[in-house]
Amino acid sequence: MRKSHPVLLAAAAAVWLAVPIVPVQAADGPERAFTGADLFKLSGATDPQISPDGSKIVYVRKTADIMTDKEIPSLWLVDAASGREYPLVAGKGAHFSPHWSPDGRRIAYVSTDGESGPQLYVLWLESGESARITGLPDSPGAISWSPDGSQIAYTMRVPGTGMSLGKAPAKPEGANWAEPLEIIDKVTYRFDGGGYRKPGYDHVFVVSATGGAPRQLTFGDWDDGGPLSWSADGRKILFSANRTADWERDAYNSEIYSVDVASGAVTALTSRAGPDYAPVYSPDGRSIAFLGFDDVNKSYENTELYVMNADGSGARSLTAGLDRSIDTAQWAGNTIYVSYDDHGKKRVAKVSTGGSISTVVDGLTAGSHYDRPYTGGEFSVSKGGKVAYTGGDTSAPADLYVTTGGTGRRLTDLNATWMAGKAMAPVRKLAVTAPDGRPIDAWLVTPPGLQPDQRAPLILEIHGGPMAAYGPAFSTDDQLYAAHGYAVLYTNPRGSTSYGEEFARLIDRDYPGPDYDDLMAAVDAAIADGVADPNNLFVTGGSGGGVLTAWIVGKTDRFKAAATQKPVIGWGSFSLTSDGAAIYHDHWFDKPVWEEPMVYWKRSPLSLVGNVKTPTLVVVGSEDYRTPVSESEQYYTALQIRGVPTALVKVPGASHGGIAARPSQSAAKASAILAWFDKYRTDKQSAPASPGED
Numbered sequence: 001m002r003k004s005h006p007v008l009l010a011a012a013a014a015v016w017l018a019v020p021i022v023p024v025q026a027a028d029g030p031e032r033a034f035t036g037a038d039l040f041k042l043s044g045a046t047d048p049q050i051s052p053d054g055s056k057i058v059y060v061r062k063t064a065d066i067m068t069d070k071e072i073p074s075l076w077l078v079d080a081a082s083g084r085e086y087p088l089v090a091g092k093g094a095h096f097s098p099h100w101s102p103d104g105r106r107i108a109y110v111s112t113d114g115e116s117g118p119q120l121y122v123l124w125l126e127s128g129e130s131a132r133i134t135g136l137p138d139s140p141g142a143i144s145w146s147p148d149g150s151q152i153a154y155t156m157r158v159p160g161t162g163m164s165l166g167k168a169p170a171k172p173e174g175a176n177w178a179e180p181l182e183i184i185d186k187v188t189y190r191f192d193g194g195g196y197r198k199p200g201y202d203h204v205f206v207v208s209a210t211g212g213a214p215r216q217l218t219f220g221d222w223d224d225g226g227p228l229s230w231s232a233d234g235r236k237i238l239f240s241a242n243r244t245a246d247w248e249r250d251a252y253n254s255e256i257y258s259v260d261v262a263s264g265a266v267t268a269l270t271s272r273a274g275p276d277y278a279p280v281y282s283p284d285g286r287s288i289a290f291l292g293f294d295d296v297n298k299s300y301e302n303t304e305l306y307v308m309n310a311d312g313s314g315a316r317s318l319t320a321g322l323d324r325s326i327d328t329a330q331w332a333g334n335t336i337y338v339s340y341d342d343h344g345k346k347r348v349a350k351v352s353t354g355g356s357i358s359t360v361v362d363g364l365t366a367g368s369h370y371d372r373p374y375t376g377g378e379f380s381v382s383k384g385g386k387v388a389y390t391g392g393d394t395s396a397p398a399d400l401y402v403t404t405g406g407t408g409r410r411l412t413d414l415n416a417t418w419m420a421g422k423a424m425a426p427v428r429k430l431a432v433t434a435p436d437g438r439p440i441d442a443w444l445v446t447p448p449g450l451q452p453d454q455r456a457p458l459i460l461e462i463h464g465g466p467m468a469a470y471g472p473a474f475s476t477d478d479q480l481y482a483a484h485g486y487a488v489l490y491t492n493p494r495g496s497t498s499y500g501e502e503f504a505r506l507i508d509r510d511y512p513g514p515d516y517d518d519l520m521a522a523v524d525a526a527i528a529d530g531v532a533d534p535n536n537l538f539v540t541g542g543s544g545g546g547v548l549t550a551w552i553v554g555k556t557d558r559f560k561a562a563a564t565q566k567p568v569i570g571w572g573s574f575s576l577t578s579d580g581a582a583i584y585h586d587h588w589f590d591k592p593v594w595e596e597p598m599v600y601w602k603r604s605p606l607s608l609v610g611n612v613k614t615p616t617l618v619v620v621g622s623e624d625y626r627t628p629v630s631e632s633e634q635y636y637t638a639l640q641i642r643g644v645p646t647a648l649v650k651v652p653g654a655s656h657g658g659i660a661a662r663p664s665q666s667a668a669k670a671s672a673i674l675a676w677f678d679k680y681r682t683d684k685q686s687a688p689a690s691p692g693e694d
Contacts, residue, residue, distance in 0.1 A: 010551070018296050032423045033448070033483040036667025039476055040066040043414040044367025044397030045390050046073075046438055047096065047378055051104040054382030055080055058088060058098045058107055059390075059400050060502055061414070062125035062368045064663045071368060071661070075109060080386070080402050083411045088493070089123065097141075101149045105356060106209070108133075108143050108152055120497045122156065122209060130570055133211045142201075142226020145209070146234045153206045153228045158216070160182050162199035187248035188582045191532055192626040193655040204228065204239055204259060217259050218266060222247050224257075227278055228336045231310070232285030233591060235261055240277035240290075244267075251582045252295045256288070256312070267310030276306075283383075286310055287353070289329050289336050299511070300467045300497070300590045305329055305338055317356045323500040332381045339364065339379060341498035344441050344471030347379045364389050365473045366399030370462070371660035371670075372542070373443070373475040373490060374468060394427040394445075395419070397474050424446035425482030427472060432491065434518045441499075445478045445488035446531055456487040458532035458682050459560075460523055460542030462548045463490065469498040476660075481671040486538070489526045509589065512551040512603065512663040519548065520556075536564050538677045542566050542619075543656065547605060551633060553616055554608025561680040563617040563673045566656055569635040571600040579625045607627065609638045615645035617676040619653030619669060647676070 027534040047060040057078045058493040062071045074090035075098055078271050093113040100107055104127055112118040115286040119259045125131040133142060133152065140154040171177050174422040180457035182196075190196045192274040202223040207214035218224045222243050229238040244252040256269040256279045269288070270276040274295035279288050279546045282350055288308050293301045300577035302687035303325045308315035331337075334611045336351045337360065364377025375400060379389035389396035391408055396415045425445050432440040447456055459481050463470045470490050492499070493515040507515055526532035539559045541549045546567030570573045572593040585592040593600045601607050616639055620632035632648065639646040649672050651665050660666035 006474070016312060018600070029073050030421060032421060032435065034422055034424060036480065036482065036664075036671060038422070039663040039667050040064045041415070042370075042397055042476070044370065045400040045414065046367040046398070046632060047098065048380055048388040048390055048400055048401070049098050049100060049458075050080070050380045050382045050386060050388040051100050052383050053101060053104055054384050054386035054487075056104075057388045057400065057411070058100070060096050060340045064235045066663075067180065069661075069662050075107075076398060078411050080388070080411070085412065089121075090396070094118075094121070097143060099143045101145050101209070102147055105147055106149070108209075109142060109143065110143070118151065118284070120207070121625060122152075124327050132212060133209070136214075136623070140205075141227045142239075144226070144228040144237070145406060146206075146230050147232055148234055150209055151206050151234075152209050153204060153217075155202050155224065155226050155228065156205055157198075157200050157202050160221075161196065161199040164599060187582055188579060190625045192624065193657050195623070195625075204237060206237075206261065209349075217261065219264075222571055225254075225277070227280070229280040229288075231258075232283065236561045237261060238269075238279040238281060238288065240279060249582055252587075256290055267312075270315065278329060280329060280331060281310070281532065283333065288312075289331060291326055291329060297503060297586050298648050299508045300501065302501045303327065305351060307336070318351050318353070319357065321355070322357060322429060323502075324516065325497060328377075330381050332383060332385045335381070335385070337381045337385075337387065339377070339423060341375045341469055341471075344469050344492055344498055346375050346471075348379050348389060351384070360387055361389055361391070361401075361403055361408060363393075363472075365389055365392045365398045365471075366390065367392075369661060370474050371396050371477045372463065372668050373470045373473040373478060373482045375465065375473065377472045394472050394474055395424055418623055425479055425488075427478075429472075430489070430522070430525055432518075432522045434494070434521050436514075436517075436575040438494065438518075440491055440493060440522060441496075441517050442489060442525065443472060444493040444529065444531060445475075445482050445490075447482045447485050447487060450487070450531070452530075453534040455531060456485060457536035457538065457560075457677070457683060458487045458489055458523070458526055459677070460519060460537070460541075461488050462519065462539070462545030463492070463496070464541070464543030464545050465497070466495045466515065466544035467497050467504050468544070469496045471498075476666060477670050480667070481674065484674050486674070487526070489522055489532070489533050491519060491522045493522075510603075511588075512548055512605070515548065516551060516555060519552070523558075533683065536560055536683055538562065538681075540673055544568075546619075546627070548607035551608065553614040554605055554611045557613050559614050561615045561617070561677050563619060563676055564632075564635070565619040565669075566621065566624055566659060567605065567618075567631060567633045567635065568627050568636060570604045572597060572604070573634070574627065574631055575600070577628045577630060587656065591628070606635065606638065609635070611640065612639065612642065612644050615676070615680055617647055617649060617673065619649040619651070619659075621651045621656060621659040624651060624656040624659070626656035687691045 043063045050057045060073045065072045073096040075088040077088045078085040095111045097110040107123045112116045118142045120134040137158045142155040144153045163183045204218040205214045224241045236258045240254045254275045276292035279290040304317045305319045305326045328339045348361040349359045366376030377390045391401040392398045400412040430442040430444040432442045527534045538557045540563040542565035546564040549564040618632045618636045636648040
């Protein structure tokens with residue numbers, strides 16, 4: 001029987017009138033509302049790299065180019081004391097991945113002119129001149145300077161030969177034949193955002209920092225990955241890889257390896273069941289910090305910070321008592337600086353080798369791909385412990401900050417000038433209590449100009465993952481929705497990260513499930529708060545949020561309309577077509593779908609499609625290999641067969657992770673969702689113009 005969630009009695013007793021929202025634009029003045037065109041004006045700071053002595057910071061500035069409809073990265077240099085900055089490498093093409101030389105006098109980076117492939121460059125700060133170091137067939141990654149600055153290590157894909165089966169007849173000279181057969185023999189044969197895999201493997205290389213032919217250090221039929229780290233004497237390089245015989249099916253079993261730079265001999269330093277990765281030598285070369293966990297086949301496990309001796313002995317966790325998942329680790333002297341999410345915010349903390357932990361920065365934010373308010377942000381640390389990081393709030397993308405502890409000092413304000421003329425939607429925390437008494441973090445975005453006695457139609461916007469987290473961060477989707485007259489509610493229901501392993505595991509083998517009740521409690525709280533109009537409720541979300549959107553409309557009719565974005569509709573079909581197929585059958589379920597098909601079916605939104613009456617839009621990228629297009633198409637078809645109002649929106653060329661990467665498509669997608677919701681809201685007289693219009 002379908003579940004219908006009751007509205008709180010206190011809220012149900014009142015009567016609301018649709019009151020027009022106070023306009024944010026004068027009739028004869030400039031456009032003050034945030035619009036789709038404004039996505040081309042946004043700039044964000046990413047990848048801040050502080051110099052070894054802490055005096056300068058190079059960072060990547062992401063700026064949208066309206067002519068190419070892309071985010072273009074360029075390198076900028078900032079004086080950490082004065083905040084003075086200037087472009088370091090800009091202009092045509094894309095310039096990214098900066099890395100300081102050990103003496104702080106050079107910067108290695110990757111650059112492309114937009115016509116040829118990315119190459120490794122080195123810039124000499126004294127002269128301001130750059131030199132191309134490589135002429136590679138593929139993009140270099142995981143750049144790492146040798147301690148003496150004479151060499152640079154990197155990873156690169158080495159082309160290989162795929163399986164061959166038979167052959168076509170001989171083609172006559174000048175004939176125009178079809179493309180040859182594509183033969184696939186890998187478990188994971190395509191990647192979201194990367195497309196179908198070409199034969200070959202990733203390996204470690206070194207090249208002179210002044211140019212010349214590179215030398216390949218690692219070989220074999222497996223992928224060797226970064227980040228890379230040199231030993232203090234320059235004789236060894238650390239990397240991580242899964243070099244087991246069945247590595248394609250054993251995705252969570254990478255180990256830490258060292259390769260001898262002179263001989264190429266590879267030595268395994270770890271050997272447990274579970275991922276060990278991101279190794280980095282201590283400055284004295286005696287210890288190695290790395291990340292990982294003991295894999296017990298759960299849908300979520302905290303990643304811990306470990307330290308071991310340089311020979312791989314004596315490994316121990318330094319953060320087992322933290323109950324948060326570590327995502328980055330860097331040494332500064334004898335201290336390790338880490339980042340992790342906590343209650344919807346990213347923090348930087350320093351960890352002693354004895355295991356003591358103290359917070360250095362609270363509130364990092366992301367400076368790129370800010371369609372939704374996910375936790376994010378990056379940092380780097382100097383030898384003396386000065387931290388450069390990307391930070392900010394809900395009003396704009398991330399800027400560059402620096403601190404030695406305590407309150408950070410802002411060094412850039414990339415969007416201040418043009419945003420001064422915009423009325424941005426305010427965001428505030430909303431107290432929510434789940435039916436079982438658990439506190440649930442939630443945030444409420446209200447339309448600019450909304451008065452205290454006014455209510456607005458509400459969009460419940462659900463994050464993906466589902467093991468991920470939203471926070472008090474800038475979101476273009478939320479701002480566009482609010483500028484159009486909608487309030488937006490976003491939450492971290494059970495299953496979200498940043499609240500500890502137990503909270504994230506509350507939906508292990510039970511998703512979708514009790515997270516539904518958390519979301520409905522949040523909607524009730526927004527109504528009781530006095531903002532949400534209970535007669536005009538809408539719901540959307542992407543990926544895991546798309547799953548929950550489709551699940552919700554199969555459970556209740558309380559929403560006027562829905563938009564499920566890049567969802568999983570059938571867990572059985574998804575588990576065999578996703579680019580992550582190697583992990584779902586034993587980490588999200590107990591057995592593969594052919595052994596327990598009804599377990600997969602009962603958790604699939606498709607099982608509830610017979611209940612759906614809510615008009616539901618379906619949105620997906622045409623090159624989505626994470627939640628493949630077939631998932632969205634089967635839901636759309638099911639809704640059509642049942643006669644439920646629906647439409648299918650496909651974003652051309654877009655992957656799962658890149659569905660909002662092109663500014664025009666991000667704006668158009670938000671506008672399409674709003675147009676769908678506008679068809680079904682009952683206070684249409686208060687709806688302003690589309691956010692895609694000026």
